[in-house]
Amino acid sequence: MTVDRPNIGVAIFPGSNCDADSLHGLELAGANAIPVWHDHPETGSLDGMMIPGGFSYGDYLRTGAIAQFSTVMDLIRQMADDGRPVLGVCNGFQILLETGLLPGGMLRNRDMKFICRTVQIRLESTGNSFSNQNASGDTMRIPIAHGEGNYYADPKTLAEMNSNGQVAFRYCDNGIVGASTNPNGSSESIAGVTNAAGNVLGMMPHPERALEPQLGSTDGLGIMRSMVESCISSRAAINV
Amino acid sequence: MNAKVVVSLKDGILDPEGQAVASALGRMGFDEVKDVRIGKVIEIELEDGIADAEVRVKQMCEQILSNPVIEKFHIQTEQS
Amino acid sequence: MNAKVVVSLKDGILDPEGQAVASALGRMGFDEVKDVRIGKVIEIELEDGIADAEVRVKQMCEQILSNPVIEKFHIQTEQS
Amino acid sequence: MSNTGATAPLYEELGLTASEYQMILETLGREPTQVELAMYSVMWSEHCGYKHSRSMLGRFPTEGEKVLQGPGENAGVIDVGDGWAVAFKMESHNHPSAVEPFQGAATGVGGIVRDIIAMGARPIALLDSLRFGSLESPRVQHLFEEAVAGIGGYGNCIGVPTVGGELFFDPSYEGNCLVNAMCIGLLRADQLTSAAAAGVGNPVILFGSRTGRDGIGGASVLASQEFKEGDEEKRPSVQVGDPFTEKLLIEASLELLDKELLVALQDLGAAGLTSSAAEMASLGGMGIELDVAAVPLRESGMEPWEVMISESQERMLAVVTPEKVAAVTEVCEKWGLTATQVGVLIEDSEFVINDGSDEVGRIPVLSLTDDCPKYQPESKKPDYIEASVPSVATVFSSDSVEDELLDLLGSPNIASKRSVWDQYDHMVMTNTTVLPGHDAAVIRLKGTDRGLAMTSDCNSRYVYLDPLKGGMIAVAEAARNVSATGATPAAITDCLNFGNPEKPEIYWQFKNAIEGISQACEAFGVPVVSGNVSFYNESNGAAIYPTPTIGMVGTLDDVTKTCESGFRSDGDRIFLVGDTLSELGGSEYASHVHNIVEGPIPSLDLGVAKATCDMVRSAVSSGVLKSAHDLSEGGLAIAVAESCVNGAIGAKIDLSSSGQELSIVESLFSETQSRFLVSTSQSDGDGFLKLAEEFGIRVAEIGEVGGDAMQIGSAVELPLDVVCNTYQQGIQKWIQKT
Ligand SMILES: Nc1ncnc2c1ncn2[C@@H]1O[C@H](COP(=O)(O)OP(=O)(O)O)[C@@H](O)[C@H]1O
Ligand SMILES: [Mg+2]
Numbered sequence A: 001m002t003v004d005r006p007n008i009g010v011a012i013f014p015g016s017n018c019d020a021d022s023l024h025g026l027e028l029a030g031a032n033a034i035p036v037w038h039d040h041p042e043t044g045s046l047d048g049m050m051i052p053g054g055f056s057y058g059d060y061l062r063t064g065a066i067a068q069f070s071t072v073m074d075l076i077r078q079m080a081d082d083g084r085p086v087l088g089v090c091n092g093f094q095i096l097l098e099t100g101l102l103p104g105g106m107l108r109n110r111d112m113k114f115i116c117r118t119v120q121i122r123l124e125s126t127g128n129s130f131s132n133q134n135a136s137g138d139t140m141r142i143p144i145a146h147g148e149g150n151y152y153a154d155p156k157t158l159a160e161m162n163s164n165g166q167v168a169f170r171y172c173d174n175g176i177v178g179a180s181t182n183p184n185g186s187s188e189s190i191a192g193v194t195n196a197a198g199n200v201l202g203m204m205p206h207p208e209r210a211l212e213p214q215l216g217s218t219d220g221l222g223i224m225r226s227m228v229e230s231c232i233s234s235r236a237a238i239n240v
Numbered sequence B, C: 001m002n003a004k005v006v007v008s009l010k011d012g013i014l015d016p017e018g019q020a021v022a023s024a025l026g027r028m029g030f031d032e033v034k035d036v037r038i039g040k041v042i043e044i045e046l047e048d049g050i051a052d053a054e055v056r057v058k059q060m061c062e063q064i065l066s067n068p069v070i071e072k073f074h075i076q077t078e079q080s
Numbered sequence D: 001m002s003n004t005g006a007t008a009p010l011y012e013e014l015g016l017t018a019s020e021y022q023m024i025l026e027t028l029g030r031e032p033t034q035v036e037l038a039m040y041s042v043m044w045s046e047h048c049g050y051k052h053s054r055s056m057l058g059r060f061p062t063e064g065e066k067v068l069q070g071p072g073e074n075a076g077v078i079d080v081g082d083g084w085a086v087a088f089k090m091e092s093h094n095h096p097s098a099v100e101p102f103q104g105a106a107t108g109v110g111g112i113v114r115d116i117i118a119m120g121a122r123p124i125a126l127l128d129s130l131r132f133g134s135l136e137s138p139r140v141q142h143l144f145e146e147a148v149a150g151i152g153g154y155g156n157c158i159g160v161p162t163v164g165g166e167l168f169f170d171p172s173y174e175g176n177c178l179v180n181a182m183c184i185g186l187l188r189a190d191q192l193t194s195a196a197a198a199g200v201g202n203p204v205i206l207f208g209s210r211t212g213r214d215g216i217g218g219a220s221v222l223a224s225q226e227f228k229e230g231d232e233e234k235r236p237s238v239q240v241g242d243p244f245t246e247k248l249l250i251e252a253s254l255e256l257l258d259k260e261l262l263v264a265l266q267d268l269g270a271a272g273l274t275s276s277a278a279e280m281a282s283l284g285g286m287g288i289e290l291d292v293a294a295v296p297l298r299e300s301g302m303e304p305w306e307v308m309i310s311e312s313q314e315r316m317l318a319v320v321t322p323e324k325v326a327a328v329t330e331v332c333e334k335w336g337l338t339a340t341q342v343g344v345l346i347e348d349s350e351f352v353i354n355d356g357s358d359e360v361g362r363i364p365v366l367s368l369t370d371d372c373p374k375y376q377p378e379s380k381k382p383d384y385i386e387a388s389v390p391s392v393a394t395v396f397s398s399d400s401v402e403d404e405l406l407d408l409l410g411s412p413n414i415a416s417k418r419s420v421w422d423q424y425d426h427m428v429m430t431n432t433t434v435l436p437g438h439d440a441a442v443i444r445l446k447g448t449d450r451g452l453a454m455t456s457d458c459n460s461r462y463v464y465l466d467p468l469k470g471g472m473i474a475v476a477e478a479a480r481n482v483s484a485t486g487a488t489p490a491a492i493t494d495c496l497n498f499g500n501p502e503k504p505e506i507y508w509q510f511k512n513a514i515e516g517i518s519q520a521c522e523a524f525g526v527p528v529v530s531g532n533v534s535f536y537n538e539s540n541g542a543a544i545y546p547t548p549t550i551g552m553v554g555t556l557d558d559v560t561k562t563c564e565s566g567f568r569s570d571g572d573r574i575f576l577v578g579d580t581l582s583e584l585g586g587s588e589y590a591s592h593v594h595n596i597v598e599g600p601i602p603s604l605d606l607g608v609a610k611a612t613c614d615m616v617r618s619a620v621s622s623g624v625l626k627s628a629h630d631l632s633e634g635g636l637a638i639a640v641a642e643s644c645v646n647g648a649i650g651a652k653i654d655l656s657s658s659g660q661e662l663s664i665v666e667s668l669f670s671e672t673q674s675r676f677l678v679s680t681s682q683s684d685g686d687g688f689l690k691l692a693e694e695f696g697i698r699v700a701e702i703g704e705v706g707g708d709a710m711q712i713g714s715a716v717e718l719p720l721d722v723v724c725n726t727y728q729q730g731i732q733k734w735i736q737k738t
Helices: A019-028 A072-082 A091-099 A155-164 A221-239 B016-027 B053-065 C016-027 C053-065 D018-028 D034-043 D094-099 D101-118 D138-158 D217-222 D243-258 D272-284 D304-309 D322-334 D383-387 D401-409 D460-465 D467-484 D504-524 D588-594 D606-622 D635-647 D664-669 D685-695 D720-728 D730-737
Strands: A007-012 A032-037 A048-051 A086-089 A105-107 A115-123 A139-146 A150-152 A167-172 A190-194 A200-203 B002-009 B033-046 B071-078 C002-009 C033-046 C071-078 D067-069 D076-081 D084-092 D122-132 D162-169 D178-188 D203-208 D264-267 D287-291 D315-319 D338-346 D350-355 D358-364 D432-434 D441-444 D451-457 D488-497 D528-534 D547-556 D573-577 D627-630 D651-653 D676-680 D699-705 D709-712 D716-719
Touching: A007 A019, A007 A221, A019 A032, A019 A221, A032 A072, A048 A072, A048 A091, A048 A221, A072 A086, A072 A091, A086 A091, A091 A105, A091 A200, A115 A190, A150 A190, A167 A200, B002 B053, B002 C033, B016 B033, B016 C033, B016 C053, B033 B053, B033 C002, B033 C016, B053 B071, B053 C016, C002 C053, C016 C033, C016 D243, C033 C053, C053 C071, D018 D034, D018 D358, D034 D272, D034 D304, D034 D350, D034 D358, D076 D488, D076 D528, D076 D547, D084 D101, D084 D451, D084 D488, D084 D547, D094 D101, D094 D138, D094 D178, D101 D122, D101 D138, D101 D178, D101 D243, D101 D264, D101 D315, D122 D138, D122 D243, D122 D441, D122 D451, D122 D547, D138 D162, D138 D178, D138 D243, D162 D441, D162 D451, D178 D451, D178 D488, D178 D547, D203 D243, D203 D272, D203 D322, D243 D264, D243 D315, D243 D322, D264 D272, D272 D287, D272 D304, D272 D315, D272 D338, D272 D350, D304 D350, D304 D358, D322 D338, D401 D588, D401 D635, D401 D664, D401 D716, D401 D720, D451 D467, D460 D467, D460 D504, D460 D547, D467 D488, D467 D504, D467 D547, D467 D606, D467 D627, D488 D504, D504 D528, D504 D547, D504 D606, D573 D606, D573 D685, D588 D664, D606 D627, D606 D676, D606 D685, D627 D635, D635 D651, D635 D664, D635 D676, D635 D709, D635 D720, D676 D685, D685 D699, D709 D720, D716 D720, D720 D730
Parallel strands: A007 A032, A007 A048, A048 A086, A086 A200, D084 D528, D122 D162, D287 D350, D488 D528, D651 D709
Antiparallel strands: A105 A150, A115 A139, A115 A167, A167 A190, A190 A200, B002 B033, B002 B071, B033 C033, C002 C033, C002 C071, D067 D076, D076 D084, D084 D178, D122 D178, D203 D315, D203 D338, D264 D315, D287 D338, D350 D358, D432 D441, D441 D451, D451 D547, D488 D547, D573 D676, D573 D699, D627 D676, D651 D699, D709 D716
């Protein structure tokens, strides 16, 4: 364990299936990645947390609905309150919505079909813990793989999020956002959102699948490395 | 004691599943279909003699069976 | 005219979703829950003045809304 | 069950013949009990007993230096180097999918995944091989869409990428679709697990889902008379899958094996507890005693025979030593699974069934497994083969090849299958380095330089027209697909889907296809390590095209040295590897454009087939190729179009220099075997030609990559976006047509 590698936990629920990919990805991005089983939450030494994709509890009832009651969520709430970075990808995003750590809800994809493919997203806001390696307006090629990524928030919430800079990513094509580039019908083509403080990010695309040239794209590195750096700086801030 | 909970999307939220079914029905010649909305029925079998069953079921609905951001619920209880 | 169709799994058929919800409720302290089964409510809005609405809805149920191999359905129609 | 059999004996309603029943009487020396009769009826079914196929399956070459486990266990296993091994198998779920396509296909995936877990391997990839009737029929569209959703629903949830497969539409599958699923798993070679029971007195533990009345519809006649009418509803013949529990089962099983807590492991598939317990005992040469009263049930009032043959999904059976029972239970509990001791191993080779303190059955183990009745059916060459005209090529002359090409490119069997694999998470596990849409998918093995290529193939129209050669071609095509990525074919699994084997013509197809597959395997040096037989694929007395699906796995020493099918850059040189002959018999062109299904099908020289693959593989690994694509259905024209679409770049082809006297239709659409379409940079082209010469393979330079049109001589000039749209949207267009 080197000092400059922050400890980032990966919460594992029964039914998580991107946990191994997330652990691998966080290591590549410069973290010590630590598996955290849903009912034995590691306490203390974590600088950040990633909630991976998958089908926690089979995604029965609603995606993320059952997982929100796991013990590890108490730890995650605490970390979010303390200002540590928390990243929820795909099912992780859905869980964060169910717990209320992020605004909005998730519906079935517009076409009712699961979609797995590489899409382009545009970085919409830099005021959060996941964007210090990128500039606003940057586009990234990152895979999505979900059946329920049709993000919904009511108009009032959307307006607030827009004015707070809480919309992190939108689906696009060469930087242009439009109905034809929205894969799942999400409100305003939203692909990821943060909390008001900017330390909790939920996103449908999988940055951990875009870290190595062999897999076709390395555009996820910016997001993951930003998280790693923010973990280091938030640790410094909290420990002062 | 049984309780039946119907959970459905709030009015005004587009229902992708309902739309898919509506258009499938249209394609199959059921032209009289104007709209379809789809919800869930959750049938809960409870131990007999629970005093505050209605209250408890309401708590279940609020805590987990529905998500108030997108859904509404409706409870029917029936003595069996 | 509206019709409400409830589609649920036949009795002996495994309902994994119901099981998952039942055990989640148990973990959350709702010990009084003995069993949960989950089905769908399909609300169909029909053009007004369809003569044989009940017959038509039954056809929809048989042809697409349910699979008789594993599911059963129940129709309620109501004049709106 | 209807009452039509009021006079028929019970055993007959259960699918046993009079002579089979006689065998049971002789074996037991008495009348069977209800449980025993139920157990024999499921174990002696075609599905479990391989009654009509076993004698032929011995023909397959099954040995090789890399084979760690051949046929006989839950899956075959080969050594792939660096201490790693790969387990794989393919299985059919045709009949359940025809009745309930979503659940049928989903539980098909679940079943094959458990076979892989039983070998001690972590499932790392899935393939699905699908065949339906004509896509114009709304019923077929429904089956197709639901089956795909079911496969995705299951595979996506358990987090195993579905990286490839097949999709073929033909009226012969109208009443009997085929849903075959293949799973590949990874394990340390020294952790290979067996299903063979060992250790008298060792407890037998059932873990996973509870047992319900799933999948016992067919045996309902055994229900005692008190059961009222309508009760058969309680014995559904269709199982519902629970992928969430399967995911837990994967993790729990691997953790149990990792902690060395198990003596033997076996999945519960067809015939449930009966077959898994019998197989474990039989493989271990011992006996087993089960108590049905100990089995955790989902429903009340289940009778012993119901418990014994239930096909409830997501269950595994393990043999453990007594001192490890507690640790096993603990691991299962961690994963939220019930684990219950349901029996114990005994010395005598007997299968004893108790219901609490009552003995309700006692059967010699081997009479359920190895000594199941075997038949050697009659075989006769079908008339339709004799009637086939010698050559159909002369029929085709066309003054609109361009239109025909577009028609073919957008047809259901040729058009892109993207709308299918888009619904499958093919990237989870972050190992898929060649995604679906090329010839074979490639998976890297993290922590090593190695990779695996995998594909499933069978041109069943060929097999129908000529089972021997069609069987060979299925293997040869798989080898081409694997070789195009740069991988070396290592071994195959198969799923032999045929009609009713009791019909001599069907058995003849079966025998010849096996012979063809075997000869090709011998020529390529690839053993058959696992497989599955599905007979009685018929509706209204008409059989499907004989469809022996081949699933092949290939190995790459350096996973960075692979090739994809798309053209890459302006100015690259395009080569056609292999000769083109006038071979339109049985082709996609003849069938789709002219509605003619007649032989002779293309010839196949196995020596040339192998040498060509060897040459292309060597070219890929030496790095001279920028793209490689094998030629199959639709011939050269379709291969060129696919390489353009997959590379999003045009090409200019000139066939005048190929030196062969063929009509334009033959040049474009002939399906001559052992051909590839490859491209190189300007400078590497000569090196490639030299390599080909060393291997003695004929290669013709036929054009250049570039531009935004696909041009073939003066006959075809199509804008790239027209080619792309036609190919990409073909399937959706057919669905919307109706
Ligand atoms: N049912 C399916 N599921 C997943 N991928 C499929 C399916 N059908 C076809 N594919 C993929 O589409 C591509 C083309 O398939 P196919 O035309 O059968 O290739 P080939 O002719 O080279 O065998 C392959 O990458 C294949 O894996
Ligand atoms: Mg190919």
